[in-house]
Amino acid sequence: MPTVQRLAVLTSGGDAPGMNAAIRAVVRAGTRAGWDVIGFRRGYSGLIDDVAIDLDARAVANILQRGGSILDTAREDRFHDPAARERARSVLTNRGCMALITIGGNGTQTGASKLQSVWNGAVIGIPSTIDNDLGGTDRSIGFDTACNTALEAIDRIRDSANTLDRLFLVEVMGRHCGFIALDVAIGGGAEAVLLPEVPFDCDALAQIVQGNYERGKLSCIIVVAEGAFPGGARGVLDEMDARGVSLEAAQGAGARVTILGHIQRGGNPTVRDRVLASRLSVAAVDAAACGRRNLLVGVSSRSICETGFAEALMEKREIDPTQLALVNTLAG
Numbered sequence: 139m140p141t142v143q144r145l146a147v148l149t150s151g152g153d154a155p156g157m158n159a160a161i162r163a164v165v166r167a168g169t170r171a172g173w174d175v176i177g178f179r180r181g182y183s184g185l186i187d188d189v190a191i192d193l194d195a196r197a198v199a200n201i202l203q204r205g206g207s208i209l210d211t212a213r214e215d216r217f218h219d220p221a222a223r224e225r226a227r228s229v230l231t232n233r234g235c236m237a238l239i240t241i242g243g244n245g246t247q248t249g250a251s252k253l254q255s256v257w258n259g260a261v262i263g264i265p266s267t268i269d270n271d272l273g274g275t276d277r278s279i280g281f282d283t284a285c286n287t288a289l290e291a292i293d294r295i296r297d298s299a300n301t302l303d304r305l306f307l308v309e310v311m312g313r314h315c316g317f318i319a320l321d322v323a324i325g326g327g328a329e330a331v332l333l334p335e336v337p338f339d340c341d342a343l344a345q346i347v348q349g350n351y352e353r354g355k356l357s358c359i360i361v362v363a364e365g366a367f368p369g370g371a372r373g374v375l376d377e378m379d380a381r382g383v384s385l386e387a388a389q390g391a392g393a394r395v396t397i398l399g400h401i402q403r404g405g406n407p408t409v410r411d412r413v414l415a416s417r418l419s420v421a422a423v424d425a426a427a428c429g430r431r432n433l434l435v436g437v438s439s440r441s442i443c444e445t446g447f448a449e450a451l452m453e454k455r456e457i458d459p460t461q462l463a464l465v466n467t468l469a470g
C-alpha cells in the first residue's frame with residue numbers, strides 16, 4: 139500500500155474550453171482533501187510514456203479563464219492496444235496513484251473504462267467535449283463556449299448577408315452529432331439547419347430557401363453540421379448544383395460558404411463552462427476520495443450525477459425534434 143495518497147489527472151482528445159478550469163478544480167479540491175496531485179501530459183500518451191508534472195494549488199493559478207489545456211491533449215491510437223494499457227497500469231502503480239481523473243469526450247472515456255478493467259485504482263471521468271454527445275450527462279464542458287463562439291460569428295455573417303442579400307451556408311463542428319448546429323441555428327435565427335442525425339433532402343432545402351424568398355426574405359443563413367453531408371457545407375452546395383437545384387436561383391442572389399472550424403474549440407470559457415467544470419471536478423475528486431470508481435460524473439437536471447462508464451458510453455444522446463421544429467417555425 140503506497141504511503142502517499144496520489145491522484146493523477148489528464149486531458150485527452152479534442153480540446154474544449156473549460157479543460158483548464160477542470161484541471162484547476164481537480165488540483166485545488168484534491169490538495170485540500172490531502173491528495174498529492176500529478177498531471178500526465180498529452181493525455182494517454184503521457185500516461186503510457188510516463189511523462190507527468192507535479193501540480194499544486196499555485197501551479198494552477200491563473201488558468202481558470204484560459205482555453206486549451208495546460209497539460210495538452212492527444213488522440214492516442216496506441217491506447218487501443220492492450221499492451222499499452224498494461225504499460226499505463228504499471229506507470230500508475232509505480233507512481234503510487236490511487237485514482238486517475240480523465241477529462242475528455244467519448245474516446246477518452248472509452249479508454250478510461252478499458253483502463254479501469256485492468257487497474258485496481260479508481261478511474262473517474264469528467265465529460266469535456268464541444269460536441270456535447272457524451273452519455274451520462276446533460277452537458278459536457280466546452281459545449282456552451284463553442285456555441286457562443288459560433289453564434290458570435292453567425293451574427294457577424296448575418297450583417298453581411300443582410301447587406302448584400304446573400305445566402306450563407308455556415309459550417310459548424312459536429313462530425314457525428316448536431317448539438318452545436320441545432321443550438322446556434324435557434325440562437326442565430328437560421329432559416330434552416332442540416333444535421334448528421336437527419337438525412338439530407340436536397341429538394342426540401344431548396345423549397346425552404348425559395349419559400350423564404352417568396353415571403354420577402356432577401357438573405358438566408360443555413361447552419362450545416364460538418365457531418366451532415368460528405369464535404370460539409372461545401373459538399374451541400376456542390377450536391378445541389380450537381381442535381382440542378384441551384385440555391386442561388388432559389389434565393390435570387392449569391393451563395394457563400396463559411397467554415398467556422400477550430401475557432402469553436404479555442405477561447406476563454408463562458409461562465410457556464412467554468413461553473414460546470416468546477417462543479418464536476420470537485421464531484422470527481424469527492425467520488426475518488428469516497429472510494430467510488432469506474433464512473434463518469436455528470437449533470438442531470440442541474441444536479442450532479444454519477445453513471446458507470448459502461449452505461450454512459452452505451453447511451454446515445456438524441457436530438458430533440460421539438461427544437462428542430464423551432465428552426466422552421468421561427469424562420470418567419
Ligand code: F6P
Pocket residue numbers: 151152153243267268269311312313314364403
Ligand atoms: O472534439 C470534437 C470535434 O471538435 C468534432 O466536432 C470535430 O469533428 C472533431 O473534433 C475535429 O477534430 P480534429 O481537428 O482533432 O480532427
